[in-house]
Amino acid sequence: MTDSVLDQGPISEARQxxxxxxxxxxxxxxxxxxxKHIFLSLFAFFMLYPLLWMVASSFxxxxxxxxxxxxxxxxxxxxxxTEGWYALRxxxxxxxxxxxxxxxxxxxxxxxxxxxxxxxxxxxDFTLKNFWFxxxxxxxxxxxxxxxxxxxVLFLNLGWVDTxxxxxxxxxxxxxxxxxxLMVQFFRQLPRELDEAAMIDxxxxxxxxxxxxxxxxxxxxxxxxxxxxxxxxxxxxxxxxYLNDIANYTVPLALRLFVDAESQSAxxxxxxxxxxxxxxxxxxxxxxxxxxxxxxxxxGLK
Amino acid sequence: MRKFLAKxxxxxxxxxxxxxxxxxxxxxxxxTSFYLSFxxxxxxxxxxxxxxxxxxxxxxxxxxxxxxxxVTFAYVFMSVPGTLIFALAVAMLLDRQIRAIxxxxxxxxxxxxxxxxxxxxxxxxxxxxxxxVINSIVELVGFEGPYWLSDPDYSLYTLVILAVWQxxxxxxxxxxxxxxxxxxxxxxxxxxxxxPFRKFFAITLPMLAPVVFFNLVLQMIEAFKTFxxxxxxxxxxxxxxxxxxxxxxxxxxxxxSFFRMGYASALAWVLLAIIGFFxxxxxxxxxxxxxxxxxxx
Numbered sequence: 312m313t314d315s316v317l318d319q320g321p322i323s324e325a326r327q328x329x330x331x332x333x334x335x336x337x338x339x340x341x342x343x344x345x346x347k348h349i350f351l352s353l354f355a356f357f358m359l360y361p362l363l364w365m366v367a368s369s370f371x372x373x374x375x376x377x378x379x380x381x382x383x384x385x386x387x388x389x390x391x392x393t394e395g396w397y398a399l400r401x402x403x404x405x406x407x408x409x410x411x412x413x414x415x416x417x418x419x420x421x422x423x424x425x426x427x428x429x430x431x432x433x434x435x436d437f438t439l440k441n442f443w444f445x446x447x448x449x450x451x452x453x454x455x456x457x458x459x460x461x462x463x464v465l466f467l468n469l470g471w472v473d474t475x476x477x478x479x480x481x482x483x484x485x486x487x488x489x490x491x492x493l494m495v496q497f498f499r500q501l502p503r504e505l506d507e508a509a510m511i512d513x514x515x516x517x518x519x520x521x522x523x524x525x526x527x528x529x530x531x532x533x534x535x536x537x538x539x540x541x542x543x544x545x546x547x548x549x550x551x552x553y554l555n556d557i558a559n560y561t562v563p564l565a566l567r568l569f570v571d572a573e574s575q576s577a578x579x580x581x582x583x584x585x586x587x588x589x590x591x592x593x594x595x596x597x598x599x600x601x602x603x604x605x606x607x608x609x610x611g612l613k
Numbered sequence: 614m615r616k617f618l619a620k621x622x623x624x625x626x627x628x629x630x631x632x633x634x635x636x637x638x639x640x641x642x643x644x645t646s647f648y649l650s651f652x653x654x655x656x657x658x659x660x661x662x663x664x665x666x667x668x669x670x671x672x673x674x675x676x677x678x679x680x681x682x683x684v685t686f687a688y689v690f691m692s693v694p695g696t697l698i699f700a701l702a703v704a705m706l707l708d709r710q711i712r713a714i715x716x717x718x719x720x721x722x723x724x725x726x727x728x729x730x731x732x733x734x735x736x737x738x739x740x741x742x743x744x745x746v747i748n749s750i751v752e753l754v755g756f757e758g759p760y761w762l763s764d765p766d767y768s769l770y771t772l773v774i775l776a777v778w779q780x781x782x783x784x785x786x787x788x789x790x791x792x793x794x795x796x797x798x799x800x801x802x803x804x805x806x807x808x809p810f811r812k813f814f815a816i817t818l819p820m821l822a823p824v825v826f827f828n829l830v831l832q833m834i835e836a837f838k839t840f841x842x843x844x845x846x847x848x849x850x851x852x853x854x855x856x857x858x859x860x861x862x863x864x865x866x867x868x869x870s871f872f873r874m875g876y877a878s879a880l881a882w883v884l885l886a887i888i889g890f891f892x893x894x895x896x897x898x899x900x901x902x903x904x905x906x907x908x909x910x
Contacts, residue, residue, distance in 0.1 A: 344711060351706060355720045358778070362727070364746060365736045377742065378749040428631035437624030438617075447631070450639050454838050454888060456864055457881040460649065460874050461642035464656065484634025491631070516623040545730040547841045552869055563731040570735060570845065578739065585732035596726055600719055603726070607785045 369582040376578050388579055392587070395580030399568060401557055403584065406565040410544060413478055413561060417543040418536050420482030421490055425535065426528075428485045429494030430520050434506060450488045455548070463552060477553045478546075482539075490535045497531035498524060533602045541592050562588045650879035655872045667879040678880070680855050681863040687769060688859070689836040692776035696832055697825070699780040704787035705817070718785070725781035733775075734845035738762065741771045762846070765856030772857065775842055783828040790824030791817070822903040830895045837888050840865070860884055 363382040369391055370384040396403045431437070432444050466477040485491060501524065509519050525532070547563045554560060560568070566588060569581050596603065625632075650667060652660035671678045703721060707714055727733050740746045741761035748758030759767045798816050807815065818825075843851075843859040850866065851858030864884065868877035 347706065347711065348713075351717050354703075355717060358724060359720060361736060361740060361746075361778075362723070364740075365732075368739075377739070378744045378746065380746060380749055424630040424634070427627045427629075431624045431627035431631075435624040435627065437621045437628075440624065443628065443632075446635065446640075450635070452834065452888065452892060453639065453643065454834075454881075454884055456838070456861055457646055457885045458639060458642035460868055460878050460881065461645035462638060463868075464645075464874070465637070465642070467656070481634060481638050483630060484638060485631035486634045486638050516627075520627070541726060545841075547731055547844070548865070566731045566735060567845065570738075581735065582739075585735050588732045589727055589730060592727060592730070593723075596719075596723065604718065604722070604785055607782055 365582055366586055369579065369586045371579055373577060373579050376582070391579040391583040395569075395577070395583045398577065398580055398584075399557070399565060399572070401560070401565075403562070403565065403587070405558065406560055406562045409475075409559060410561040410563075413475055413550075414540055414543045416475070416479045417482045418539045420479060421485075421487055421539045422532055422536055424483050424485035425487060425490040426494055426525065426532065427520075428491045429498055430524055432491070433495045433498035434519075434524065435516060447488055447491060451492065459548075459552070466553070472553055473555045473559060474553075475559070478549055487539070490539065493535055494528065494531050497528055501527055530602060530605070533599065534605065537595060537599045537602055540595060544592060646878045646881055649875050650882050652875045654875040654878075656874060657872075660875065663875075667876050671876075671879060671883070677855060677858065677863060681851075681858045681860045684769065684851075684856065684858050685837065685839075685860040688772060688776075688839065689833060691769075691773045693829065693832045693836050695773065695777040696780045697783055697828055699777055700783035700828070701787050701821075701825075703780065704784045704791060707784075707788060708791045718788070721784060722781035725779040728775065728779035729841055731841060731845055734842040737771060737775050737842065738846050763853050765854045768847075768853055768856045771846060772839070772842060776836065776839070783832060786824060786828055787821070790821050794820045826895065826899050826903045830892055833891055833895070834888055837884065837891075 360382070364380075367382045367384050368376045368379075370387045370389075371379070371391075372386060372388050375385075428447070432440065432447070462477070462481075463472075466472055469476075471477050471480075505523050505527075506519050509523055514522070545563065546561075547567075550561045550564050551567075554564060557565075557568070566581075566585060569584060649660060651664060652662050654660035707717055707721075741748075743760055743763070745761075747761065751758035761767050761771050794817065798820070799812060802812050802816060838861060839859055840861040843857055843862050844865075847853075847857035847859075847862065849862075851862050860880070861884070864877050864880045867873045867880060
C-alpha cells in the first residue's frame with residue numbers, strides 16, 4: 312500500500328478544509344496588513360507634508376509661495392539661499408559659527424559634569440547621598456522661568472551679559488538634571504563586580520570612572536550628547552535674554568530677526584534660512600536614530 | 614576623621630560641579646526669586662520690600678494675569694489629551710510586528726524633534742496665514758477658512774495643532790510600554806471571545822496605566838512651559854488681543870521688556886506652584902488608577 316490511510320476518505324477532506332481555512336485567514340491577514348500599510352503611509356505623508364512644503368517653498372519665488380499646495384517647485388530659485396545668507400547685517404556664516412561654538416561647549420560640559428554627578432550617585436557611597444539625590448530629582452520639575460530672573464541678575468553683576476558664559480558655564484555645573492538621571496539609570500545596570508574587581512586590583516574611584524564606567528557607557532553618553540546638541544541648537548529663550556549684539560547671535564535669534572525685518576517681502580529667503588537651520592538636527596537624527604529612540608524609551612526625554 | 618574623609622572624598626569630589634550648580638543656579642535663585650517676588654525691583658535700583666502687594670495686585674486687579682492663565686490652561690487641557698490620544702492610537706497601530714516599523718517610527722517621531730525650533734514656528738505662521746496652505750485646503754473642501762492668526766477665537770488652535778503634531782515622543786514611550794504587555798493575556802482573552810474594545814479596556818489600558826501616567830505628567834509640564842512657538846506666532850507679545858498670552862510669555866515681557874523683575878518673580882512662583890500642584894495631583898491620584906504589575910494586593 313503506497314497511499315497512507317490519512318490521504319483517503321473523510322480525514323483527507325478534513326485536511327483540505329483546514330488548509331482552505333488557513334489560506335483564507337492568511338489572505339485576510341495579508342489584506343489587512345496591506346490596508347494598514349496604506350493607511351500608515353498616507354498618515355506619514357500627511358504628517359510630513361508641512362516640512363516638505365517648507366523645503367519646496369524655499370526654492371519658490373516669493374509670489375508663488377502662499378496658497379500653493381505643491382511640494383514640487385517648478386522653478387529653482389537658488390538665490391533664495393545665497394541672498395538669504397547675506398540678508399541681515401551679519402552673514403549667516405557668523406551665526407552658524409556662534410551656534411556651533413555654544414553647542415559644542417555645551418555638549419562637552421553636559422557630558423563631563425553630568426557623568427561625574429551620575430557616577431557619584433550610582434556607584435559611590437557618601438554621607439547624605441540619598442538627600443542630594445532627592446534634591447537633584449526635584450530640580451527636574453523646576454521650570455527654567457523660576458530661576459531665570461535671579462540667574463540673570465547674577466550674570467549681569469558678573470559682567471557676563473552679551474557673552475556666551477551664561478549659556479555655557481551652567482552646563483559645566485551639571486545644570487541639566489535630565490542627563491544625570493539618564494546616566495544614573497544606565498550606570499546602575501553595569502555589573503558591580505567590575506568595580507569590585509578593579510578595586511581589589513588597586514584602582515582608585517577616579518580610575519574606575521575613567522577606565523571602566525565611561526567606556527562601558529558609550530550608548531548613554533551618545534544619547535545625552537545627541538539630545539544636548541539638539542536642545543542647544545534650538546534653544547531660544549536663554550540666547551534671547553543674554554545676547555544683545557547681533558554679532559553674538561545664534562541661528563534661531565537670527566531667524567527671529569529675519570521674521571521681524573524681512574517677512575513683508577522675502578518669504579523665499581526666510582524659508583531657505585529656516586530649512587538650513589533644521590539641517591544639522593535632521594542629519595543628527597538620521598545618523599543617530601537608534602540612540603535617540605532608545606534614549607526616549609529609557610527616560611522619557613523629549 | 615581620616616576614615617570619614619576617605620569614605621566621602623571621592624563622592625563629594627565627583628559631585629562638586631553639581632553641588633556648585635545646585636547652590637548657585639538652582640536653590641539660590643529659587644530662594645532669591647521668592648524674596649524678589651515681595652519687592653519692587655527694576656535692576657537699576659536696589660529691590661524695595663513691599664510685602665504681598667504684587668500677589669494682591671495679581672489676583673485682584675491684573676486682568677492680563679487671569680487672561681494668561683486662561684490661555685495657558687486652555688492650551689494644556691486641549692493639547693495634552695490630544696497628543697496622548699494620537700500617540701497611543703498610532704503606537705497601537707505600530708505595535709503588531711509589521712514590516713518597516715522602524716521607518717514609520719522615525720517618520721512619526723521627526724516632528725517631535727523639530728517642533729520646538731524657531732524654523733517650525735515660522736513655518737506654522739505661514740501655513741495658517743489668511744491665504745496660506747491650510748485655508749487653501751479648507752477652500753478645496755468647499756468651506757471658507759477662518760483668519761487663524763488674527764481672529765482671537767481661532768489663534769490658540771494653531772498652537773494646539775502644533776503641539777498635537779508632535780505626538781512622536783509619547784508615542785515612542787507607549788510603544789515601549791505596549792511591548793512589555795505579556796501576549797498570553799491577549800491569547801487568553803481571545804479564547805474567552807473578547808472583542809477588540811474589550812481587549813483594549815480590560816487589558817491594554819490597565820496594563821499601560823503606569824506609562825500613561827508617566828506621559829501625562831511629562832507632557833503637562835512641557836505644555837505649561839511652552840514658549841518658543843508662542844513667542845514667534847504671537848509677535849512676542851501674545852497677539853492678537855492677548856489671545857496667545859501664554860503665562861511664560863507674560864512673565865518674559867514683564868521681566869525683560871518692562872524690567873518689572875519683582876512682579877515677574879511673583880509670576881514665576883505662581884507658575885512653579887501650578888506645575889507643583891498638578892504634578893502632586895497626578896502622583897496623589899495615581900494609586901487609584903495606576904497599578905504596577907509586580908505589585909501585590
